[in-house]
Amino acid sequence: MRGKKFLAWCRGEAVLLTAAVCAAVSALAVPPSAAYLGYIDLRVLCLLLCLMAVVAGLQHCGVFLVLSQRLLAGEKNVRLLQLLLVLLPFFSSMLITNDVALITFVPFTLQILELAGERRRVLPTVILQTAAANLGSMATPVGNPQNLFLCGHFHLSAGDFFSTLLPYTAVSLLALSAGALVGSRQSVCVRFPQPAAIRRPGLLAVLAALFALCLLAVFHVVHYAVVTAVVVTALLVLAPGLLKKVDYSLLLTFVFFFIFAGNIGQIPALRQLLAGWMDRSALLTSALASQVISNVPASLLLAGFTEDWRGLLLGVDLGGLGTPIASLASLISLKFYIRSPGARPGRFLLWFSAVNFGGLAVLLLLTWVF
Numbered sequence: 001m002r003g004k005k006f007l008a009w010c011r012g013e014a015v016l017l018t019a020a021v022c023a024a025v026s027a028l029a030v031p032p033s034a035a036y037l038g039y040i041d042l043r044v045l046c047l048l049l050c051l052m053a054v055v056a057g058l059q060h061c062g063v064f065l066v067l068s069q070r071l072l073a074g075e076k077n078v079r080l081l082q083l084l085l086v087l088l089p090f091f092s093s094m095l096i097t098n099d100v101a102l103i104t105f106v107p108f109t110l111q112i113l114e115l116a117g118e119r120r121r122v123l124p125t126v127i128l129q130t131a132a133a134n135l136g137s138m139a140t141p142v143g144n145p146q147n148l149f150l151c152g153h154f155h156l157s158a159g160d161f162f163s164t165l166l167p168y169t170a171v172s173l174l175a176l177s178a179g180a181l182v183g184s185r186q187s188v189c190v191r192f193p194q195p196a197a198i199r200r201p202g203l204l205a206v207l208a209a210l211f212a213l214c215l216l217a218v219f220h221v222v223h224y225a226v227v228t229a230v231v232v233t234a235l236l237v238l239a240p241g242l243l244k245k246v247d248y249s250l251l252l253t254f255v256f257f258f259i260f261a262g263n264i265g266q267i268p269a270l271r272q273l274l275a276g277w278m279d280r281s282a283l284l285t286s287a288l289a290s291q292v293i294s295n296v297p298a299s300l301l302l303a304g305f306t307e308d309w310r311g312l313l314l315g316v317d318l319g320g321l322g323t324p325i326a327s328l329a330s331l332i333s334l335k336f337y338i339r340s341p342g343a344r345p346g347r348f349l350l351w352f353s354a355v356n357f358g359g360l361a362v363l364l365l366l367t368w369v370f
Contacts, residue, residue, distance in 0.1 A: 015294065015328060016249045019256035026263035039262030044149050046228040047217055047253055051142055053235055054211050055096045057244035061204040064092060064104050066195040074188045078118060083110050083180040087292045090136035090176060097209075098137035098144055099319075099329040105129060105337045116188040122340060127352050128179055130333040131321065132360060133205075135172035137329075138165050138317035141211070141218045146299035146316045151218060154309040158219050164310055165317065167370045168363055175359065203238055210234060257300040265320050278306035283367060286315025287360070291322045314367060319362040324352065 010017060058064070069173050070175035071084055085105070093101035097184075106126055113122050130324030141151045141161060151161060198204060217227040235242050263269050278286045282302070289298040295316040305314055324334055338345050 010080060013249055015297070016253045016256070019253045019260065019297070022260040024264075025258040025325070026260045030266045036259055036262065038253055039199055039258045041152065041258060043148065043224045045254060046215060046224050047148060048145060048251060048254070050210070050214050051247055052233040052246045053231065053242050054207050054214060055100055057203065057207040057235070057239060057242045059100070059104065060239070060242065061199050061207065062196050063198065063204065064096070068105070068108060069192050069196050072112060072190050073192060074339065075187055076306050077185045077187050078121065079181045079183050079185060080186060081112070081116065081118070081190070082121060082125050082183060085112065085125055086132050087175055088182040089129045090132035090173065093133040093137040094140045094143045096341070097142070098133040098327065098334055101133040101137070102130065102329050102332045104210060106333050110257065110340050111191060116190055118188060119342060121183065122337070123344070123348055123351065126333050126337050127355050128176060130330050130352070132176050133329060134327045135169065135176070136318040138320070139169040140157070142215065144317075145254070145296050148218065149310065150299055150313050153303050155220070156309065161209070165312060168314070168318065168366065171363070171366060172359075173184060175362070185294040206238060227333060254300065257297050261301045261304055264301070269303065273304040274302065278302060278308065280312030282308040283315045284308045285363070286312050287319035290316055290319030290326045294328050295320045296328070297305065318360060318363045320332050321356040321363070324349070325359055326356070
C-alpha cells in the first residue's frame with residue numbers, strides 16, 4: 001500500500017523530482033557552497049507564495065463559480081454557451097494563473113455540457129479551454145510563473161511587458177472566439193441545481209486588496225518583503241487555512257531549478273553552448289525547449305544566457321502551446337477529460353496536437369509582423 005502511494009506521489013510530482021535530480025547532478029560538477037544562495041531568487045518565491053494563497057482565498061469565497069453561473073444560467077444557443085466556456089478560463093487565467101483556471105473551469109464545463117445534453121461538445125470545448133488558459137495567462141505578469149520570474153529577472157516595466165504580449169493576446173482571443181463559435185445554433189437551457197453564493201464577503205474585500213498589493217510588488221512599486229509580511233500576517237489572522245493550500249511543491253521546484261541553472265552557468269562548455277543557441281534565436285530556442293521540459297523550467301534555465309528578454313518571454317509564453325507538457329497546466333485538462341464519461345483519449349490528443357501546434361506555428365509567424 002505504501003509503495004503504491006509513493007508511486008502515485010512520484011507521478012504527481014514528476015516535475016519536482018526532475019528538478020531535484022537536475023540540481024543533484026549539477027552539484028557533482030559544481031560542489032555545494034555559499035554561492036548557491038545567490039542562485040535563488042527570493043523575491044519570486046515570496047510573490048508566488050503570496051499570489052497562490054490569495055488566489056486560493058478567492059476560490060474559497062466562490063467568486064469564480066458565482067460569476068460563471070450568472071453568465072451561463074438560462075437559455076442560450078450552443079455557440080454562445082461554448083464561447084462563454086472558452087472565454088472564462090481565457091480572462092480568469094490573467095489573474096488566477098492558467099492551472100487554477102483549468103482546475104476551476106474544466107470540471108465546471110463537464111457538468112454544464114452534461115446538464116445541457118451537449119456531451120459531444122466536451123472534447124472541442126476542453127481543448128479550446130486549455131489553449132485559452134495558456135494564451136490568456138501570458139497577458140499579465142501574474143498569469144503564469146514564468147512571467148512573474150522574467151519580469152523580476154529582467155526588471156521589466158509595465159510598458160515593456162504589455163507592449164510585447166498584448167498583440168499576441170488579442171490575436172489569440174480572436175482565433176479562440178472564432179473556433180468556439182463553430183457549431184450548432186440550437187438553443188439549450190442551463191439550470192444549476194445548487195446556485196453558488198459568495199462566502200465571507202469581508203474576507204473577499206481583504207483578499208482583493210492583498211491581490212492589488214501583490215501587483216504593486218510585481219512592478220517594484222512596493223518592496224516584496226513588505227508585501228509578503230502583510231499578506232502572511234493578514235491570512236494568519238483571518239484565514240490561516242489558506243496558507244495550507246499553497247503549492248509548496250512548486251516553490252521547491254523553483255529552488256531546485258534555480259540551483260540547476262546557476263550551476264550550469266558555472267560550467268564553461270555548457271554556458272557557451274546555451275549562450276550560443278540563445279544568441280542565434282532566443283525565441284525559437286525557448287519555444288523548442290518548452291516542448292521538451294515545459295515553459296517554466298525553460299525560462300528558469302535560459303534566462304541567465306541572454307539579454308534578449310523579449311525573445312525569451314515570447315518563446316516560453318507562446319511555447320506553452322504544442323505538446324501536452326509544454327505547459328504543465330495542459331495535463332490538468334487531459335486528466336479531467338480522461339475521467340469523464342465517454343472519453344476518447346486518443347482522439348483528444350490528436351485534436352489537441354492539431355490545435356496547439358497549429359496555433360503555435362501561426363503565433364510564431366506573427367513575431368515577424370509584431
